[in-house]
Amino acid sequence: MSITLLLLAVIGAIAAWWLSQQRLMSKPWLEVGAIDDVRGTGASPVPAATVGLGVFLAVVVTLFALLISAYFMRMQTADWAQMPAPKLLWFNTGLLILSSVALQYAQVAARRGRMEDVAGGLVAGGLLALAFMAGQLLAWQQLNAEGYFLATNPANAFFYLLTGLHGLHLLGGLVALALTADKVWRGLEPGQVRLSVRLCAIYWHFLLALWIVLFTLLTPWVGDFATICRQLLT
Amino acid sequence: MVDTTIGAAGVIQPAEVKDVELYHPKSWVTKYVFCQDAKVIAIQYAITALGIGLVALVLSWLIRLQLAFPSSFSAIGPTDYLQFITMHGMIMVIYLLTALFLGGFGNYLIPLMVGARDMVFPYVNMLSYWVYLLAVLVLVASFFMPGGPTGAGWTLYPPQAILSGTPGQDWGIILMLASLILFIIGFTMGGLNYVVTVLQARTRGMTMMRLPLTVWGIFMATVLALLAFPALFVGCVMMLFDRILGTSFFMPAIVEMGQHLKYGGGSPLLFQHLFWFFGHPEVYIVALPAFGIVSDLISTHARKNIFGYRMMVWAIIVIGALSFLVWAHHMYVSGMNPYFGFYFATTTLVIAIPTAIKVYNWVLTLWRGDIHLTVPMLFALSFIVTFVNGGLTGLFLGNPVVDVPLSDTMFVVAHFHMVMGMAPIFVIFGAIYHWYPKVTGRMMNEALGQFHFWVSFLGAYAIYFPMHYLGLLGVPRRYFEMGDMAFIPQSATTLNIFITMAALTVGFAQMVFLFNLIWSLFWGKPAGSNPWRATTLEWQTPETPPGHGNWGKELPVVYRWAYDYSVPGAKEDFVPQNQPPTPRAA
Amino acid sequence: MTTAIILVLVALGSVLFHILSPWWWTPIASNWGYIDHTINLTFWITGFVFTAIILFTAYCVFRFRHQPGRQAIYNPENKRLEWWLTIGTAVGVGALLAPGLFVWDQFVTVPKGASEVEVIAQQWQWNFRLPGEDGRLGASDTRNVSSSNPLGLNPNDPNGRDDVVIEGDALHLPLGKPVKLLLRSIDVVHSFYVPEFRAKMDLVPGVVTYVWFTPTRTGTFETLCTELCGAAHYNMRAKVVVEEASEYQAWVRKQKTFAQLSARTRQAKGTQ
Numbered sequence A: 001m002s003i004t005l006l007l008l009a010v011i012g013a014i015a016a017w018w019l020s021q022q023r024l025m026s027k028p029w030l031e032v033g034a035i036d037d038v039r040g041t042g043a044s045p046v047p048a049a050t051v052g053l054g055v056f057l058a059v060v061v062t063l064f065a066l067l068i069s070a071y072f073m074r075m076q077t078a079d080w081a082q083m084p085a086p087k088l089l090w091f092n093t094g095l096l097i098l099s100s101v102a103l104q105y106a107q108v109a110a111r112r113g114r115m116e117d118v119a120g121g122l123v124a125g126g127l128l129a130l131a132f133m134a135g136q137l138l139a140w141q142q143l144n145a146e147g148y149f150l151a152t153n154p155a156n157a158f159f160y161l162l163t164g165l166h167g168l169h170l171l172g173g174l175v176a177l178a179l180t181a182d183k184v185w186r187g188l189e190p191g192q193v194r195l196s197v198r199l200c201a202i203y204w205h206f207l208l209a210l211w212i213v214l215f216t217l218l219t220p221w222v223g224d225f226a227t228i229c230r231q232l233l234t
Numbered sequence B: 001m002v003d004t005t006i007g008a009a010g011v012i013q014p015a016e017v018k019d020v021e022l023y024h025p026k027s028w029v030t031k032y033v034f035c036q037d038a039k040v041i042a043i044q045y046a047i048t049a050l051g052i053g054l055v056a057l058v059l060s061w062l063i064r065l066q067l068a069f070p071s072s073f074s075a076i077g078p079t080d081y082l083q084f085i086t087m088h089g090m091i092m093v094i095y096l097l098t099a100l101f102l103g104g105f106g107n108y109l110i111p112l113m114v115g116a117r118d119m120v121f122p123y124v125n126m127l128s129y130w131v132y133l134l135a136v137l138v139l140v141a142s143f144f145m146p147g148g149p150t151g152a153g154w155t156l157y158p159p160q161a162i163l164s165g166t167p168g169q170d171w172g173i174i175l176m177l178a179s180l181i182l183f184i185i186g187f188t189m190g191g192l193n194y195v196v197t198v199l200q201a202r203t204r205g206m207t208m209m210r211l212p213l214t215v216w217g218i219f220m221a222t223v224l225a226l227l228a229f230p231a232l233f234v235g236c237v238m239m240l241f242d243r244i245l246g247t248s249f250f251m252p253a254i255v256e257m258g259q260h261l262k263y264g265g266g267s268p269l270l271f272q273h274l275f276w277f278f279g280h281p282e283v284y285i286v287a288l289p290a291f292g293i294v295s296d297l298i299s300t301h302a303r304k305n306i307f308g309y310r311m312m313v314w315a316i317i318v319i320g321a322l323s324f325l326v327w328a329h330h331m332y333v334s335g336m337n338p339y340f341g342f343y344f345a346t347t348t349l350v351i352a353i354p355t356a357i358k359v360y361n362w363v364l365t366l367w368r369g370d371i372h373l374t375v376p377m378l379f380a381l382s383f384i385v386t387f388v389n390g391g392l393t394g395l396f397l398g399n400p401v402v403d404v405p406l407s408d409t410m411f412v413v414a415h416f417h418m419v420m421g422m423a424p425i426f427v428i429f430g431a432i433y434h435w436y437p438k439v440t441g442r443m444m445n446e447a448l449g450q451f452h453f454w455v456s457f458l459g460a461y462a463i464y465f466p467m468h469y470l471g472l473l474g475v476p477r478r479y480f481e482m483g484d485m486a487f488i489p490q491s492a493t494t495l496n497i498f499i500t501m502a503a504l505t506v507g508f509a510q511m512v513f514l515f516n517l518i519w520s521l522f523w524g525k526p527a528g529s530n531p532w533r534a535t536t537l538e539w540q541t542p543e544t545p546p547g548h549g550n551w552g553k554e555l556p557v558v559y560r561w562a563y564d565y566s567v568p569g570a571k572e573d574f575v576p577q578n579q580p581p582t583p584r585a586a
Numbered sequence C: 001m002t003t004a005i006i007l008v009l010v011a012l013g014s015v016l017f018h019i020l021s022p023w024w025w026t027p028i029a030s031n032w033g034y035i036d037h038t039i040n041l042t043f044w045i046t047g048f049v050f051t052a053i054i055l056f057t058a059y060c061v062f063r064f065r066h067q068p069g070r071q072a073i074y075n076p077e078n079k080r081l082e083w084w085l086t087i088g089t090a091v092g093v094g095a096l097l098a099p100g101l102f103v104w105d106q107f108v109t110v111p112k113g114a115s116e117v118e119v120i121a122q123q124w125q126w127n128f129r130l131p132g133e134d135g136r137l138g139a140s141d142t143r144n145v146s147s148s149n150p151l152g153l154n155p156n157d158p159n160g161r162d163d164v165v166i167e168g169d170a171l172h173l174p175l176g177k178p179v180k181l182l183l184r185s186i187d188v189v190h191s192f193y194v195p196e197f198r199a200k201m202d203l204v205p206g207v208v209t210y211v212w213f214t215p216t217r218t219g220t221f222e223t224l225c226t227e228l229c230g231a232a233h234y235n236m237r238a239k240v241v242v243e244e245a246s247e248y249q250a251w252v253r254k255q256k257t258f259a260q261l262s263a264r265t266r267q268a269k270g271t272q
């Protein structure tokens, strides 16, 4: 649980920073505002949807932090047998990086108002993400073919669980991406799609970073490391 | 979930939703069924939660009848009993209290109290309700599946939760887990709304320190829920894998009834950690909204500002943060490393300090007030009694050595019913009597309300206060019957019968309440827009019930904090938050 | 008025109930008198706070009830008062916590020389195992469990051959000798609880947990399972008999060892 607590501490630090801006020490009963000196609310100038995405990402971070905590706790039992990570995962990682790049491109294009490029970036990003998911499924199939079934070992179970959940989050992102692309096709103005494209890009970069963390954890060296630790401890 | 990244909400400037961006219902269906107006969603949440809560209430009667007359009900067997307590507990905690406080009161009050037109993501907000409803339906479905609902206890500890020694192993547990997963997804959608609305949609002049404590409480509870529910989610998903796909996340090598199962190596304690990492904050998810609401009830009906507003806000924040550091106080005797006990005992007792401060401040708000003993005020008083009682018994259980003999006995059952059963429920009742006039435009019947209050309060106290002493004696919880245990005197049965009588009486009083709810809808006294003469924004709407978009043409502007009651020199004993200050004579 | 009176009655009634209650803890039969003392201390402190708060509330409700012409004071906060209350609470909490942690330290630290007894739970029965003459418990594993080896002892471990196995029957303990119970389960989580001993601990499949105490009173007590373990959870009980050393020895001699039991089942299988 220490990993979870660590990440929660980070989230807590952000919250504390925000709270520190809210004048918590002020005495509100002394501050009856006159008509013209009504203050702002202290709300951030960022659009609500961006804040919403930020909060949502905090939830996803917690979710995966808990899974990773569970992963490390479960790893300590003797029946743990790390399985090899298929080579294909490297290729998939490449696809996901390209997908992120494409969305970044779309975002920049949206900022500059070049709507064709936005459409291109979104489509490319979406297709690459789909290719990534197909690649992940293929990796599952390869593992199954080699006898690394879900239930044979907890290491395998975690592999399927983590990659699966990551994939589901990407799937959700694709729905948002499709809706954004639809807006572009219906010919909305750059001003009306800029935010959506930006949020998609942020989400994509987040999922890429998440995948890199997961990929690092799921490769065999982590398991070896745990084994060594266990041997050292006993 | 992802819809939050896009959608109609688009750019919402702080403090205002432009009229063009506001969603407008086009037909009866979009007005009352698939509606995106937070007020309608709130009512949908409330009705669903109260409806399923009624099931839990009926289950509690069956539980009590069995405990009082162990050999009289041949229809209730040991497995039925476990199913009853499990469904009762789970429904009460998750599907009633959490849903009603956050989905119900959160939806209704947040936009109105912060001066917004609606939640910031109305479409996602609507989805949230429908996913919640689906979760409830899945839960209800488990009653009708072969084998019935799960009887694993609301804590769902594996391995027993998914093994055949526990009722509901075929379908019950699967549907339970699926329903929880749905609930969490639905809640997350709603929760994003509540948080971001408070962060970004406050009206001009509504700083965080001018928010009514109700909003602070619901806001903080939502933050906790967003960060705590993932733990339950993870636990449920992993347990579903264990149950359906044969993985061994939580399942060690097991010989069940002479059969070697194919599991091995898993850790039951891992689940317990995940569960309580959610489970303890859950207590505060239920308690913080209650804290907030009761502060406003007391202040309004005692015609006095809440005492120590700043301390109240700080305490809410501190309690919220600390609640993530105490989870394993539910696991002192779980077999975890016993040295954790020192750490968790300390954090647990530390959390008692901000909690106690809140209690003092409620009571000190009464001091030299002008106390109107309306029904909401009475319920607020009963909250103080039950919460103080339950909070103090929490000091017993937070202390590991005291927890050793008392854990998993009736003492625990009595403790958590006082502190997170009765106390929040009383706040909910108080809040319903308080805001019903805003929601419907009519007052609830006062006489019926008084009756409901006295029977519920005294009855509930009579149920749970004596129950502690059964636990002290050593009577375990989740026991279908006490049997012929030598250490239990005959008089314990008498006490059980007494408790059951009290429980049935309390249950009956709830029927009176339901009747009042419906009766007042048609025949209640017209309320006017601000019957309690309260300061907060929801009472200052141009229409009652508030119309679509809440505020007519212009958003209110806030000039003062939420507690200007009995201001010296003011004409009335309350000054609404949106009343401009009178220019001082120069 | 009525409301205030009823609040007073609730507070006083609670105290009265506490004093008069015939339902109270069982007479203690172990060394954990400290636990009882800590509970008593907690009752005193919390009882005082409870009555004080409720009586104060009742007084306010009576004294400041709405009457024509009454106006509440305007009193946003009082720093001094709040600080004093905070400090007072912290002191009270400290007074509960310090002795609690002190006793907890004893609770989790097993004294040297405590004799080991293994408790093995299964749905819905208690089994026990005593080290034989060699004074050591043999290795065990759930994977070894079979009908002739219900506790899953390792048949190849010489330490285990003389272990005394008690299946589904009463456990006897010698008076005045500290025992360390090693707790193990072969199926689900159970919990070992004897109200008179005050001690309690869960038995978790896959790991071995422990709890210790010294029986201080002879007699027959009841072990309950206090962790939900399935349909017959309520019926999972066993007797624990505390007796003088000599009687205890006599009882031990009558019990079967693991070797004897497995020989017998092998014979039984052979004759079939």
Ligand code: HEM
Binding pocket: B057, B060, B061, B063, B064, B085, B086, B088, B089, B090, B092, B093, B097, B152, B153, B154, B155, B413, B416, B417, B420, B421, B422, B425, B463, B477, B478, B479, B480, B503, B506, B507
């Ligand atoms: C008058 C109403 C209620 C009555 C008479 C009642 C009665 C009971 C009883 C007798 C038990 C446990 C029996 C046993 O352990 O053998 C129980 C369990 C429980 N109740 Fe209630 N209850 C009521 C309301 C509530 C409320 C409002 C909550 C909300 C927090 C709640 C939450 C629980 C929980 C979480 C359990 C534990 C279930 C388990 O052991 O898995 N109850 N109730």
Ligand SMILES: [Cu+2]
Binding pocket: B279, B280, B283, B326, B327, B329, B330
């Ligand atoms: Cu807790």
Ligand SMILES: [Cu+2]
Binding pocket: C189, C190, C191, C225, C226, C227, C228, C229, C230, C233, C234, C236
């Ligand atoms: Cu049990």
